[in-house]
Amino acid sequence: MTKKTRRLFLATTVVMALATDTALACPVCFRVEESATTDGVRAAVVVLVGVTAVVLGAFARFIVGFAKRERNQ
Amino acid sequence: MIPYTTEARTDTGVSNVTLGFWLFIASEVMLFGALFSSYALLRVSAPDWPAGGDMLVTALGVTNTALLMALTAVAWRAGRTRPASARWLLVIASAVALLFLLTLGLEYSGQWRSGHVPATSTFFAMYYTLTGIHALHVLGGIIANLWVIAATTSVDDALTSARLRVMSHYWMFVALVWIVMFVGLYLS
Numbered sequence: 001m002t003k004k005t006r007r008l009f010l011a012t013t014v015v016m017a018l019a020t021d022t023a024l025a026c027p028v029c030f031r032v033e034e035s036a037t038t039d040g041v042r043a044a045v046v047v048l049v050g051v052t053a054v055v056l057g058a059f060a061r062f063i064v065g066f067a068k069r070e071r072n073q
Numbered sequence: 074m075i076p077y078t079t080e081a082r083t084d085t086g087v088s089n090v091t092l093g094f095w096l097f098i099a100s101e102v103m104l105f106g107a108l109f110s111s112y113a114l115l116r117v118s119a120p121d122w123p124a125g126g127d128m129l130v131t132a133l134g135v136t137n138t139a140l141l142m143a144l145t146a147v148a149w150r151a152g153r154t155r156p157a158s159a160r161w162l163l164v165i166a167s168a169v170a171l172l173f174l175l176t177l178g179l180e181y182s183g184q185w186r187s188g189h190v191p192a193t194s195t196f197f198a199m200y201y202t203l204t205g206i207h208a209l210h211v212l213g214g215i216i217a218n219l220w221v222i223a224a225t226t227s228v229d230d231a232l233t234s235a236r237l238r239v240m241s242h243y244w245m246f247v248a249l250v251w252i253v254m255f256v257g258l259y260l261s
Contacts, residue, residue: 040118044110051106
């Protein structure tokens with residue numbers, strides 16, 4: 001991690017910590033009563049995160065194999 | 074001439090045909106992932122959601138599932154057969170895919186006549202969107218099959234075999250997506 005990236009990461013963390021309410025104030029999931037819409041959004045997020053995790057996992061596996069092959073050559 | 078169409082590259086460990094195909098499948102998984110996510114959102118947040126069996130003709134759905142299973146088996150066999158024999162297997166696979174589209178068309182026309190159009194309800198909007206996009210993939214598969222069949226005389230056997238293997242994987246993906254749709258729309 002370069003010095004610039006580290007600073008950016010630190011600044012983002014500080015801003016997130018200081019502005020927690022704003023950062024988490026999703027009008028659908030928070031600050032409203034539990035409703036069918038909230039459940040729907042949760043289900044949608046779970047499906048999409050699941051699919052994305054599988055695809056990214058496959059890419060990660062390919063990249064790791066790539067690195068191993070490079071080391072063995 | 075594109076290099077490494079049949080032999081594996083030393084850096085990636087796979088041929089360009091294989092790598093390109095898996096990148097394509099990754100993008101397709103994301104497309105259907107977004108659609109299934111929308112389906113989950115609309116279904117769970119809906120105050121009332123009809124049972125698929127009451128709204129759709131399950132027998133036609135079962136027929137289409139069986140057709141896609143048969144199609145995948147034929148395409149799988151084609152991917153592991155000599156190119157000369159595989160041509161006919163791909164012709165059979167394309168015919169079965171066409172039969173799938175005809176069955177879906179039959180179901181669409183029945184629903185349309187009953188007044189069940191996409192604007193009828195969220196259920197039917199999702200039904201037509203999901204099955205319609207899937208049907209486009211079946212159509213795309215038929216076109217790709219025909220392209221592979223037509224090119225068997227102009228390219229060498231190694232390249233044809235690579236294409237046949239890719240097509241067998243493509244049809245397996247299309248069948249897998251259909252099974253998820255079938256369970257989500259017809260059986261639940």
